[in-house]
Amino acid sequence: MSEPLATAIEDGTARSPATDHVSRLASERGKSIGGARTHAYDRNHVWHPFTQMQESFDLPALAIVSGRGGWLTDTEGRVYLDGNASLWTNVHGHNDPDLNAALQRQLARVAHSTMLGLTHPVGAELAAELALLAPADLGRVFFSDNGSNAVEIALKLSFQYWQLVGRPEKTGVIGLAGGYHGDTFGAMAAGDSGFFHDRFRPWCFPAAHFPAPHCDEWGGRVRAAEASGSLHALRTLLEKGAKQTACVILEPSVQGAAGMRLQPPGFVREVARLCHTHGVHLILDEVFVAFGRLGSMLVCTEEGVTPDFLCLAKGLTAGYLPLAATIAREEIFSAFLGSYESRRAFFHGHTFTGNPSAAAVALENIRKLRPLVANGILRTRIACFGRLLDEMFAAHPHVRQIRQRGLTAALDLAPSRDRDEAFPMSQRVGLQVCLRAREHGLLLRPLGDSLLLVPPLCLDEDELGELVHRTTRALADVLPV
Ligand SMILES: Cc1ncc(COP(=O)(O)O)c(C=O)c1O
Numbered sequence: 001m002s003e004p005l006a007t008a009i010e011d012g013t014a015r016s017p018a019t020d021h022v023s024r025l026a027s028e029r030g031k032s033i034g035g036a037r038t039h040a041y042d043r044n045h046v047w048h049p050f051t052q053m054q055e056s057f058d059l060p061a062l063a064i065v066s067g068r069g070g071w072l073t074d075t076e077g078r079v080y081l082d083g084n085a086s087l088w089t090n091v092h093g094h095n096d097p098d099l100n101a102a103l104q105r106q107l108a109r110v111a112h113s114t115m116l117g118l119t120h121p122v123g124a125e126l127a128a129e130l131a132l133l134a135p136a137d138l139g140r141v142f143f144s145d146n147g148s149n150a151v152e153i154a155l156k157l158s159f160q161y162w163q164l165v166g167r168p169e170k171t172g173v174i175g176l177a178g179g180y181h182g183d184t185f186g187a188m189a190a191g192d193s194g195f196f197h198d199r200f201r202p203w204c205f206p207a208a209h210f211p212a213p214h215c216d217e218w219g220g221r222v223r224a225a226e227a228s229g230s231l232h233a234l235r236t237l238l239e240k241g242a243k244q245t246a247c248v249i250l251e252p253s254v255q256g257a258a259g260m261r262l263q264p265p266g267f268v269r270e271v272a273r274l275c276h277t278h279g280v281h282l283i284l285d286e287v288f289v290a291f292g293r294l295g296s297m298l299v300c301t302e303e304g305v306t307p308d309f310l311c312l313a314k315g316l317t318a319g320y321l322p323l324a325a326t327i328a329r330e331e332i333f334s335a336f337l338g339s340y341e342s343r344r345a346f347f348h349g350h351t352f353t354g355n356p357s358a359a360a361v362a363l364e365n366i367r368k369l370r371p372l373v374a375n376g377i378l379r380t381r382i383a384c385f386g387r388l389l390d391e392m393f394a395a396h397p398h399v400r401q402i403r404q405r406g407l408t409a410a411l412d413l414a415p416s417r418d419r420d421e422a423f424p425m426s427q428r429v430g431l432q433v434c435l436r437a438r439e440h441g442l443l444l445r446p447l448g449d450s451l452l453l454v455p456p457l458c459l460d461e462d463e464l465g466e467l468v469h470r471t472t473r474a475l476a477d478v479l480p481v
Contacts, residue, residue, distance in 0.1 A: 083444040091291060091365060092365065096458075103357060138306065140329075158246045215403075217404065247309075252286060287313045398416070409452070413430060430450060431446050
């Protein structure tokens with residue numbers, strides 16, 4: 001927390017909604033629950049994801065013990081704005097009373113019961129709710145528990161469908177360059193995440209990739225866009241190989257893990273049209289972009305596109321619990337029907353498929369999110385976020401490019417905004433800025449030398465201001481101008 005803010009809280013002059021959150025959390029100071037023990041256990045026993053553990057041993061450790069709204073508190077009582085929405089999941093804030101109550105109601109009934117051979121009211125209701133949200137043709141929901149699995153399931157359903165309708169030669173997959181669909185083998189094969197996954201290529205099935213379109217956009221204005229080369233490449237791939245291709249897969253509108261790479265308006269619709277023309281399934285991976293992140297419940301309905309499969313996770317439970325869904329077209333589902341001996345059934349499932357606790361939270365999330373999307377509150381926050389980014393970074397000497405759509409943004413850092421030049425990798429500039437941001441009471445994650453800003457959707461305008469101002473301060477510490 002910044003010094004002036006801390007003083008304001010202490011002497012009671014802090015009054016903005018942003019600082020109200022902070023002052024409530026600051027009053028919890030001193031109730032630390034064993035930071036030293038947490039760090040010792042962690043250092044000795046935890047293997048963290050996407051982390052060079054050797055490097056992590058030398059970095060300051062931080063353990064989160066509680067949260068409220070868009071704020072998180074560590075074991076030492078320090079308070080941070082959650083600037084990456086706890087890995088792009090958080091919608092209504094941490095410790096939300098409505099989501100807590102929905103979860104507690106479900107826990108009082110049953111925490112978990114399987115969907116293999118049984119069902120439960122919240123799972124059935126959530127499936128109906130998701131079918132209602134999705135484009136009309138998409139009526140059948142297959143639950144799982146993370147985004148990678150939602151994608152694996154869509155791929156396997158596509159492969160099996162073509163076998164079932166007598167087209168077993170349709171096995172190929174086409175993805176978008178830079179695509180990220182998760183870290184399981186099918187998701188890695190369909191994706192194109194460079195050095196994240198290169199090591200595992202020998203075990204991945206081959207997939208073709210077409211170049212991503214280009215779009216610079218922030219503050220609601222497209223500054224430059226080019227999609228014709230990308231669409232031409234896809235058209236060529238389909239003209240040559242649609243007969244052997246099962247599906248095209250992409251993250252619609254924003255490729256998050258590629259560094260918030262944006263697609264120009266109309267791009268997804270054109271991809272869908274090409275897939276339809278060439279008889280190839282379209283899988284839309286909305287694991288990151290759905291549930292309000294871009295201002296709508298679902299990107300496909302906003303774009304007027306009906307995919308064959310839609311993959312959802314992350315914001316589905318507002319960032320509370322692991323749950324994912326793959327929604328398929330009814331016609332695809334019908335192809336799997338038959339007698340047991342016909343062996344048309346889809347033999348896939350996970351132990352916690354459709355977990356009722358997670359389903360109960362997802363239902364409450366959707367109930368709360370609908371009015372935020374419908375009454376323009378989310379749109380106003382997005383406009384404010386765009387304005388703030390424009391004000392603070394459009395002319396920043398070390399911000400070479402901004403990409404923002406909805407409540408998600410990337411700031412590409414460089415030695416100079418005017419030269420096409422990068423910092424040496426060994427300087428770890430992105431990481432250094434994120435470490436300094438912690439000292440300003442802000443949690444961010446870098447992607448190389450890009451800063452990814454992904455706030456919980458609940459942040460009000462003051463809090464969005466805090467996010468942007470604290471980022472600026474961290475930047476100034478590492479890259480003084
Ligand atoms: C678009 C997209 N698809 C799939 C995934 C994988 O989700 P999970 O980490 O839940 O497996 C991610 C994760 O960031 C993602 O952004």
